[in-house]
Amino acid sequence: MRALVFGAGSLGSLLGGLLARAHDVTLVGRDPHVERVRAEGLRIAGEVSARVAPAATTTVPAERFDLALVAVKAFDTPAAAEALGGADLDAVLSVQNGLGNEAVLAEALDAPVLAGTCTYGARLTEPGAVECTGRGEVALGPPDGGESPVADRVGPAMRAAGVETTVAADMPRRCWEKLAVNAGINAVTALARVENGALVDGPAGEPARRAAREAARVARERGIDLSDDAAVEAVERVAAATSANRSSMLQDVDAGGRTEVDAINGAVVDRAEAAVPANETLTALVRGWERERGLREDEEG
Numbered sequence: 001m002r003a004l005v006f007g008a009g010s011l012g013s014l015l016g017g018l019l020a021r022a023h024d025v026t027l028v029g030r031d032p033h034v035e036r037v038r039a040e041g042l043r044i045a046g047e048v049s050a051r052v053a054p055a056a057t058t059t060v061p062a063e064r065f066d067l068a069l070v071a072v073k074a075f076d077t078p079a080a081a082e083a084l085g086g087a088d089l090d091a092v093l094s095v096q097n098g099l100g101n102e103a104v105l106a107e108a109l110d111a112p113v114l115a116g117t118c119t120y121g122a123r124l125t126e127p128g129a130v131e132c133t134g135r136g137e138v139a140l141g142p143p144d145g146g147e148s149p150v151a152d153r154v155g156p157a158m159r160a161a162g163v164e165t166t167v168a169a170d171m172p173r174r175c176w177e178k179l180a181v182n183a184g185i186n187a188v189t190a191l192a193r194v195e196n197g198a199l200v201d202g203p204a205g206e207p208a209r210r211a212a213r214e215a216a217r218v219a220r221e222r223g224i225d226l227s228d229d230a231a232v233e234a235v236e237r238v239a240a241a242t243s244a245n246r247s248s249m250l251q252d253v254d255a256g257g258r259t260e261v262d263a264i265n266g267a268v269v270d271r272a273e274a275a276v277p278a279n280e281t282l283t284a285l286v287r288g289w290e291r292e293r294g295l296r297e298d299e300e301g
């Protein structure tokens, strides 16, 4: 397989590096990481160790690829979609968090777009080096559910490189359950400045559970079978399993960078048929912080 990974940050470098054990991989990212990968290859450490030498570039090559794996933050998806238009792609797979990424990619690109959820943990430690902080799995399939020959081709190719992969016919439910987890955990931990474990038995757990229940209700409004209990149980299970983690949104806030709140809590608000007060409040607070930091200037900020 010829694979292009757009967004060679933490997750893109990990998945791209793992894929490079079996496939011809090109990472698209930014210097100094790209420069270092070109000069010295990519080191993977942590729960998986490997040394690989994928191609690396800062612009999308005008070439044919069997797969483009998209791993930018959700707010960069429109730019990713535009840049990927320069390549000839057989398939596109988003492994991003949040809702709406596949639709943005599908709107701009001719290739079939697969939805993905990813529970691997990754962290760029220095240019040219990525740490696998948690072995997980990628689930992938058509965004509207069901089966597709493209998913049946991509899944085994990922498994051939040792990436734990499930080809799933129920991606809408999986994406909404992941959304409920992120809607519950990310903004609450970012605003309260606490590790995920603080949601298990502390006072910050209640707003997290409320946000997850609201996400489940909105999922059901859209015909997706996700109960309140399943969403709350997922938040509690993930918060306990990652109790020492600082969520990705807390890390974004710590680093003074833009968050994925629009694609997470904001996505619940945008799709809700009735009020979702926990998600409305969390979205407004995080957007308010982003606006004060000059990270957004749009009407929603």
Ligand SMILES: NC(=O)c1ccc[n+]([C@@H]2O[C@H](COP(=O)([O-])OP(=O)(O)OC[C@H]3O[C@@H](n4cnc5c(N)ncnc54)[C@H](O)[C@@H]3O)[C@@H](O)[C@H]2O)c1
Pocket: 006, 007, 008, 009, 010, 011, 012, 028, 029, 030, 058, 071, 072, 073, 074, 076, 079, 080, 083, 095, 096, 097, 098, 118, 119, 120, 121, 122, 123, 124, 248, 260
């Ligand atoms: N890191 C994880 O453990 C993890 C796990 C599961 C899901 N995710 C999701 O995966 C996505 C990526 O997360 P991440 O932690 O890897 O983020 P990241 O910020 O580490 O990586 C994104 C990379 O994309 C690059 N990029 C953005 N626009 C670009 C452009 N136009 N050209 C070239 N490079 C560009 C950035 O420079 C950055 O290095 C997010 O949606 C996140 O929620 C991350």
Ligand SMILES: CC(C)(CO)[C@@H](O)C(=O)[O-]
Pocket: 097, 181, 182, 185, 186, 196, 238, 242, 245, 246, 247, 248, 249
């Ligand atoms: C699962 C999760 C909430 C763990 O921190 C992660 O998706 C995150 O931080 O975004």
